[in-house]
Amino acid sequence: MPAAPTARAVVLDTDIGTDVDDAMALALLLGLPGVDLLGVATVYGDTALRARLARRYGALAGIPLPVRAGEGAPLSGREVWWAGHEGSLHTGLDGEAYEDGSAVEWLVRTVAERPGEVDVLAIGPLTNIALALEADPGFAENVRTLWVMGGAFDDVERTEHNFRSDALAAHRVFSSGIRAVVTGLEVTRRVKVLEPHLRRLGAAGALGGALAADIDQWWKFWDEQWNVPHDPVAVLSMVRPELFTLSAPGTVLIETEGEDAGASVFRPGGSGRTRLVRDLDTAAVPEEIVRGIVAAGTGREQAAAEA
Secondary structure, eight states, X not given: OOOOTTOEEEEEEEOTTSSTHHHHHHHHHHXXXXXXXXXXXXXXXXXXXXXXXXXXXXXXXXXXXXXXXXXXXXXXXXXOOOOSOTTTTSTTGGGOOOOOSOHHHHXXXXXXXXXXXXXXXXXXXXXXXXXXXXXXXXXXXXXXXXXXXXXXXXXXXXXXXXXXXTHHHHHHHHTTTOOEEEEOHHHHTTOOBOHHHHHHXXXXXXXHHHHHHHHHHHHHHHTOSOBOOHHHHHHHHHHOGGGEEEOOSEEEEEOOSSTTTTOEEEEESTTXXXXXXXXXXXXXXXXXXXXXXXXXXXXXXXXXXXX
């Protein structure tokens, strides 16, 4: 579908395929008006499989989505956590072709061609982003804003999966001075996807049916009847800022060694250029997530007419 004239240019960096929230975030981006999704880079583990899965979701939405496979090995050397169900419900996935070439080079080139205009949404370990900063010192300034789902910034939990999976990459990214907005666990866990949401998603065409099956698989994996849409919350922090409260700028510090590798601390003030999502509208956010995904599954125009 052609982007609106004033559409926000976005690239997505994702470890789609394990926790179902990455697939939800991609579907949400495909359904939101005013978003021009330029393409997807995959990261962490079997990035080729993740790329094929991202292409499949684009195809289910009727969009020929450019996807590139990125770096699979964390810079920290930490072992990749692999649940084993990645892509298992999607038949013929091996036939999904993705773009040739380096995802990191594509990220660097894409933002360099439109300095200050492209938002980067990073919802997996930050390996690709750290490598892009290493490849081009201008990457930090060329990115409009880096939107991150990651970290835990309260006393409930020491580390979060994305930062823990590549603590060295996270440290390099937040030490670079890049403009960033970070959504941590203490915020995302205030929102849940429940059975009524799942029924609405499952009725939203081929994309909704496939996503609902992936969500159900994730619920069974954890023996739960709900999940937290961590990554879609980060998407909405970018496109629906009126639903969120941000901190003043500050700095994120990442522990890189020992048992607490990946632990994150936010220090406000100074010359920092990172903001934390501090609060959100707990009623509106899940509704907007479901509405956007339904739009991707049924077509934006039809979904708007039925709203």
